[in-house]
Amino acid sequence: MPQLAVDGAGLTYDDEGPRDGDGAPLVFIHGWTANRHRWDHQMAHFAQRRRVIRLDLRGHGESDGAPGTILELGGDVLALLDHLEVDRFIPVGHSMGGMIAQTLALGHPERIERLVLVNSISRMTYSRGRGLLMAASTLVPFKLFVAANIQRAFAPGYPREEIREYIRASAATPRDVVMTYYAAMRAFDVLDRVGEIQVPTLLVHGYHDIQLPVSQMLRMAKDYPDAVVRIVDAGHELPVEKPAELTSALDRFVSGKV
Numbered sequence: 001m002p003q004l005a006v007d008g009a010g011l012t013y014d015d016e017g018p019r020d021g022d023g024a025p026l027v028f029i030h031g032w033t034a035n036r037h038r039w040d041h042q043m044a045h046f047a048q049r050r051r052v053i054r055l056d057l058r059g060h061g062e063s064d065g066a067p068g069t070i071l072e073l074g075g076d077v078l079a080l081l082d083h084l085e086v087d088r089f090i091p092v093g094h095s096m097g098g099m100i101a102q103t104l105a106l107g108h109p110e111r112i113e114r115l116v117l118v119n120s121i122s123r124m125t126y127s128r129g130r131g132l133l134m135a136a137s138t139l140v141p142f143k144l145f146v147a148a149n150i151q152r153a154f155a156p157g158y159p160r161e162e163i164r165e166y167i168r169a170s171a172a173t174p175r176d177v178v179m180t181y182y183a184a185m186r187a188f189d190v191l192d193r194v195g196e197i198q199v200p201t202l203l204v205h206g207y208h209d210i211q212l213p214v215s216q217m218l219r220m221a222k223d224y225p226d227a228v229v230r231i232v233d234a235g236h237e238l239p240v241e242k243p244a245e246l247t248s249a250l251d252r253f254v255s256g257k258v
Contacts, residue, residue, distance in 0.1 A: 001062060006079045007072075009065020012036070013055035015084055017047035023254060024088050024113040025051040029077060031095030031119075032181050033146065033170035035061030038094060041243035042250065050254075053089075055080055057097075059177030067180035070096070070188055074103040078111075090254060092116040094239055095212065096181060099188050105197045106190060115201040116250060119236050121212045122220040123191035146171045146178065155208040155235035166237070194223045201227045202253040204246060206234035228258050 004011045014036065017025075026046055028039040036054040046052045057073055058065035077100065081089060090113050093101030098120020105112045140148075150167045170178075201224050205217045214231060221227050230249045234241040252258045 003063075004080055004083050006058075006076050007065075009058040009076065010063060011055050011058065011065075011076060011080055012062040013053065013080055014043065015051070015053050016043060017051040018049065019051055021050040023050060024090050025053055025086055026250075026254065027077065027081065027086075027089045027091050028052065028054040029091060029093040029097030029100050030054070030057065030060070031093075031097045032185060033060065033150070033173045033178055034094070035169070037061070038237075038239045039092075042092070042239070042247050045247050045251070051086075053081070053084065053086070057100075059174055067177045070099050070103055070181075070184050071107075073100050074107065077104065078108065081111075087111060088113045090114045090116065092118065092250065093120055094118040095120055095236065096185050099185065099190075102190055102194070102197070105199065106193055109196075109198070112199050114199050114254060115197060116204070116253065117201065117217075118204045118246065119206055119209055119212055119217075119238050121216045122194050123189040123216075124186055124212070125216055142175050142178075143171050146173075149211070153211055153236040155206065155233070155241060158235070158237075158241060166240075191220055191223070194220055195225060198225055200253075202230065202249065202258075203227055204230045204232060204238065204249050206236055206238045206241065207231050208234060209236040209238075211236040228253060 001012045030038045036056050039054050043052050056063035059067050091101035098117040105115050147167045150170050203221050205214045221229050232242050232245050
């Protein structure tokens with residue numbers, strides 16, 4: 001796989017599909033402790049007629065580098081796109097990747113054609129009890145902390161063996177990367193600015209998401225000037241739980257059919 005050096009990190013990425021294909025390139029941005037293969041279904045579908053790009057964020061998957069901030073992860077994405085000579089694009093972000101996508105849309109609106117957020121929100125909100133529980137969870141052994149978070153990311157009934165594989169992959173992410181970005185997500189807050197995002201935006205969310213509840217997504221959706229909402233019978237890991245449904249919703253949106 002090709003790799004690009006950016007600010008002390010080696011970013012592994014894929015760049016597929018026709019350069020003169022239909023519309024602006026799709027740029028897929030994965031979430032916390034995940035990797036670029038969360039988007040396998042979407043990449044295979046869209047690469048047939050459109051340029052598609054995905055990367056492993058620094059410290060994740062096959063990319064290395066010390067962790068930083070959500071804003072710095074956005075900088076990594078832009079550095080890769082500059083290297084690939086991509087100007088306008090459509091960021092598709094899952095969970096933490098959606099936070100990165102919103103940061104890009106706010107900081108570089110001239111480069112954003114459309115915006116897609118999958119199981120992502122603009123501000124994490126907790127009850128007092130939930131906040132205390134999440135703070136306490138960071139005190140348990142690292143592998144147990146990761147396992148608990150990944151286990152609850154899937155809707156009831158998802159195959160246990162597949163969940164165990166995702167837990168193993170997430171636990172392979174360096175501890176400092178996991179904990180730094182866990183804190184960064186908890187602190188992320190652009191809810192008061194989403195009204196500035198003027199491009200058409202697709203918000204796709206799993207009904208059974210207890211990591212980032214659908215109620216929080218709906219609260220931010222009303223502030224987007226031009227938003228389409230899709231609720232899917234899935235948990236937080238929508239790209240792998242219901243890949244065909246996500247691909248279909250994304251296909252209709254980028255084709256201007258919704």
